Structures are given as C-alpha cells and as structure tokens.
Amino acid sequence: xxxxxxxxxxxxxxxxxxxxxxxxxxxxxxxxxxxxxxxxxxxxxxxxxxxxxxxxxxxxxxxxxxxxxxxxxxxxxxxxxxxxxxxxxxxxxxxxxxxxxxxxxxxxxxxxxxxxxxxxxxxxxxxxxxxxxxxxxxxxxxxxxxxxxxxxxxxxxxxxxxxxxxxxxxxxxxxxxxxxxxxxxxxxxxxxxxxxxxxxxxxxxxxxxxxxxxxxxxxxxxxxxxxxxxxxxxxxxxxxxxxxxxxxxxxxxxxxxxxxxxxxxxxxxxxxx
Amino acid sequence: xxxxxxxxxxxxxxxxxxxxxxxxxxxxxxxxxxxxxxxxxxxxxxxxxxxxxxxxxxxxxxxxxxxxxxxxxxxxxxxxxxxxxxxxxxxxxxxxxxxxxxxxxxxxxxxxxxxxxxxxxxxxxxxxxxxxxxxxxxxxxxxxxxxxxx
Numbered sequence: 001x002x003x004x005x006x007x008x009x010x011x012x013x014x015x016x017x018x019x020x021x022x023x024x025x026x027x028x029x030x031x032x033x034x035x036x037x038x039x040x041x042x043x044x045x046x047x048x049x050x051x052x053x054x055x056x057x058x059x060x061x062x063x064x065x066x067x068x069x070x071x072x073x074x075x076x077x078x079x080x081x082x083x084x085x086x087x088x089x090x091x092x093x094x095x096x097x098x099x100x101x102x103x104x105x106x107x108x109x110x111x112x113x114x115x116x117x118x119x120x121x122x123x124x125x126x127x128x129x130x131x132x133x134x135x136x137x138x139x140x141x142x143x144x145x146x147x148x149x150x151x152x153x154x155x156x157x158x159x160x161x162x163x164x165x166x167x168x169x170x171x172x173x174x175x176x177x178x179x180x181x182x183x184x185x186x187x188x189x190x191x192x193x194x195x196x197x198x199x200x201x202x203x204x205x206x207x208x209x210x211x212x213x214x215x216x217x218x219x220x221x222x223x224x225x226x227x228x229x230x231x232x233x234x235x236x237x238x239x240x241x242x243x244x245x246x247x248x249x250x251x252x253x254x255x256x257x258x259x260x261x262x263x264x265x266x267x268x269x270x271x272x273x
Numbered sequence: 274x275x276x277x278x279x280x281x282x283x284x285x286x287x288x289x290x291x292x293x294x295x296x297x298x299x300x301x302x303x304x305x306x307x308x309x310x311x312x313x314x315x316x317x318x319x320x321x322x323x324x325x326x327x328x329x330x331x332x333x334x335x336x337x338x339x340x341x342x343x344x345x346x347x348x349x350x351x352x353x354x355x356x357x358x359x360x361x362x363x364x365x366x367x368x369x370x371x372x373x374x375x376x377x378x379x380x381x382x383x384x385x386x387x388x389x390x391x392x393x394x395x396x397x398x399x400x401x402x403x404x405x406x407x408x409x410x411x412x413x414x415x416x417x418x419x420x421x422x423x
Contacts, residue, residue, distance in 0.1 A: 006277075006280035006281070006283075006284060007280065009284060010280065010283045010284060010287065015378070016287055016291070018378065019291055019371060019374045019375055019378070020290070020291050020294055022374040022377075023291050023292075023294050023295040023298075023370050023371050023374055024294050024295070024298050026295075026370060026374070027294075027295040027296075027297075027298035027299030027367070027370060028298045028299075030299065044366065044370075045295070045299060045366070045370045046366065046369045046370040046372070046373040046374075047373070049370050049371070049373050049374035049377060050373040050374065050376060050377035051377060052374075052377065053373070053374050053375070053376070053377020053378040053379075053381075054377040054378070054380060054381055054384075056377075056378060056381075057377075057378055057380075057381025057382070057384070058381065062378055062381070064382060066378065067378055067379050067381050067382045068379075068382065070375040070376070070378045070379035071375075071379050072284055073284060073287070073288055073371075073375045074372055074375050074376050074379060076281065076284045076285055076288055076318065077288045077292075077368065077371060077372040077375065078335065078372060079285075079318040079321060079322065079334060079335060079338050080285065080288060080289065080292070080314045080315065080318050080368055081365070081368045081369065081372065082318075082335045082338045082339050082342070083313075083314040083317040083318050083321075083338050083339075083341075083342045084314055084342075084360060084363060084365055084368055085339065085342070085365070086317070086338065086339045086340070086341065086342020086343045086346065087313070087314075087317075087342045087343075087345070087346040087356055087357060087360045088346075088360075088365075089339075089342075089343045089346070090342065090343045090344070090345070090346025090347045090348075090350075090353065090356075090357070091346055091347075091348060091353075091357055093343070093347055093348075098420070098422065099417065099420075099422055101416055101420065102412070102413045102416035102417045102420065102422070103413075105412050105413075105416055106409040106410075106412045106413040106416075107409070108408070108409075108412055109405055109406070109407075109408035109409025109410070109411070109412050109413075110405055110408065110409075111408060112404040112405055112407055112408020112409070112411070113400075113401050113404035113405045113408065114404075115404070116400055116403070116404035116408075117397055117400035117401045117404050120396070120397060120400050121397045121400075124393045124396065124397065125393065126393070126397065130397070133394075133397050133398075133401065134397065134400075134401055134404075136405075137401060137402065137405045138401070162390050162394040162397075162398065163394075163397070163398050163401055165383060165386050165387055165390060166387070166390065166394070166395065166398035166399075166402075167398070167402070168380060168383055169380045169383055169384070169387050170398075171402065172373060172376065173373075174399070174402055175402065175406060178402075178403065178406065179406070182406075182407070182410070188410050188411070188414045189414060189417065189418075189423040191413075191417065191422075191423055192410045192411070192413040192414035192417060192423070193406075193410045195409060195410070195413040196405075196406045196407070196408075196409035196410035196413060197406075198409075199405050199406060199409050200402075200405075202335070202372075203369070203372050203373060203376060206365065206366075206368070206369035206372060206373075207369065207373065208406070209365070210365065210366045210369050213365070213366070220365075224365050228339075230409075232335075232336075232339045235333070235335065235336060235339075236336060
C-alpha cells in the first residue's frame, strides 16, 4: 500500500468515476439466477462489476496507472467489509460461540485440497511445483511461507505463485459461482457453505457468501456471521495450520506418490518425460 | 501519521460513497439513510488502521477491525443498539460490489502473468479452490449436525 502514493489515488477522479458508474449500473441490473440441473448459478452485480472492470482495463478508458491506483481502494474497501462483518457477528456472538468447534475444525478443510488437488497435479506432470500449488489455497500468508522456506524462484515458489495469481484474478468470481450452485445442488446445509466461504481472502468471502445470500435470503444474518467468523479465524490461524499440518502433510504425500511413480517408471512401460 | 490518517479517511470516504450508491441502486436504501452506518464502519476501519501502526504486535489492521466491530455491537456494549441499527442499513453486497469493481480494474495488470500459467496450472487451481471449499463445508456439516445446530 505504501508504494502507490495515496495522494495520487485520491485525486484519480477518472478511476473513481468509472468505479461509481460500474457500481450504479451493475446494482441497477440486479441479480439473475440460472437453473442448472438441481442447482442454481447466481449472477450477482459484483460479478458483472468485476468483468466490466477487467474489460475496461483493455480499453483506453483505464490506463495502467488507473489500474495501479485501484489497489489501495481494494485494501481499504476490505477493511470496511470486515467492519460490517464484525457488527453482524456481535449481536450473534452466542450462536458463533456455540458453533465454535465447527468453525475451528473446518480450517482443516484445506486437507481436501491436498487429497484432491495434489494427486491431480502430480498426474498432470508437475513435480515439486505441486507442493507449492496444493498445500493451501495460496493467499498472501501462504505465499510468504513457501517463499520463506523454499525461495521465490524454487519450483515450490513457482507453484504457489501460479495458484496465487489464479486466486487473485478469478478466486472471488469462481467461489461466487460455485457457492450458490453447490449449496442448491448438494444436500449440505447453506450454513456449512457459509463457514467454507471464509477460506480465502476478504473478497472471496464476500463473493461466496453473497451468492449464498442470493440463494437463501432468509438466512442472510447467519450466513454473514458464520462466513465472517470463519474468515477472521482463517486470517489468524490459517497460517499455523499450514505450517504444522498442511505443508508437512503435502510434502509427505508428495514423496510417497513420487516414489510410486518412479518405481512404476523403473519397471519399464512408464512414459519417459 | 496525521497525513496518513487524512489520506485513509479520503480513500475510505470515496469507497464508502461508491458503496452508498450501490446500496441505493441495489437495495433502494437512500444514501442519507445509510450514512450514519457508513460513518460507523469508516470510524472502525480508521481506528484499526491506526492501531496497526501504533501497537507493537504484528497483527494486520483487519484483525483489530474485526475484533473492534464485534465488541461495539455486542448486546451489552453501551450504544450497541444504534451501531447495529445504523449499520444494518448497509447490505454486505453493497460493499462487495465496489471491491470487485476496483478488483476487476486492477487485475488487468496481472493478466499477462495469468496467461502464462497454462492450462495445466488452471486445472490444478480449480481443484485447489474446489477442494478447499468443499472440504471445509463437509467438515462444518459433520460437526454442526453432530452438535444439532443444523
């Protein structure tokens, strides 16, 4: 945040005018829902706003400089979002404490990544990159952890950066789309998905919980409170889960899988790449 | 420090104005109706940003902001009724839309990096996000059911 001078950001009226217009137009359009089999995909104003903003970047309307100036607004906008979530949690503190065990343990949901995505990454031909890729959902603290341990230009570093970039560009949109769909198409309770909405960054949580609210408006307060509490918990404990559980487990599983792959290759018949 | 506070206030005010417009067009809440709530949120954010700079702990501002916002809205905190009533005029989606509008504008500059990722990375990334999200939801489901909350 220190790199871009806030003074210039504040005076970038062109950027703010574009953002204000995007918000006004997309909010006026409102929500659309598309039925897909048993579930519903929700198209929310924030998704249109994201894609329209991205498109504008490639037009003369938005310059490289405007794009750089948008960053502090995201960071400070997220602080307002967190404040709003906080004041939604307060009145429901008893329900949150009651749901404490679930909130704490769902942090282990990262293990789902390791068991699903790691084999897939190895199968697709990634080697040590796959450790960086699949040990977590790769937000800033995890990029820090991997870079700290393996170095930025290591295979692990390249891996974590790949997922980080995907998350930065598409994380919120992706979670926004699948949250509503999974909550309506699977038998799991919307509040379980609300807790899962907190796994990543603030904007990912907003997108995911937003689409849950679109599907279950009557649960709005609870969805926000559970998603927010889970996100705050991820912020404070997520890194330690990665250090002590996620990363060691990924490395262990990786070495087992690689040994098996190599043994198979040694027996002959394996693909020689 | 005073300069930083002034600048943060400006940026928060600009963002807040965008959110009030969204709140108006999307939820039909007139901007002056939602203004007191927005001022509360801006004040909480400012205090959190200041605490991050002043206090010696290595906690990010959002950590302070979350805790502070929870405390001032607890039922036994004096004046919490007002905090809750005012801020409830602002929908969470009204805050999310400007974040993603600015994010869309901003990620364009990451687009070149993104295109270099390749198809295989893209597949793994989707598996990572889907795996984490579903994994968390499954664990939450099991425990919430076991506790009888859902």
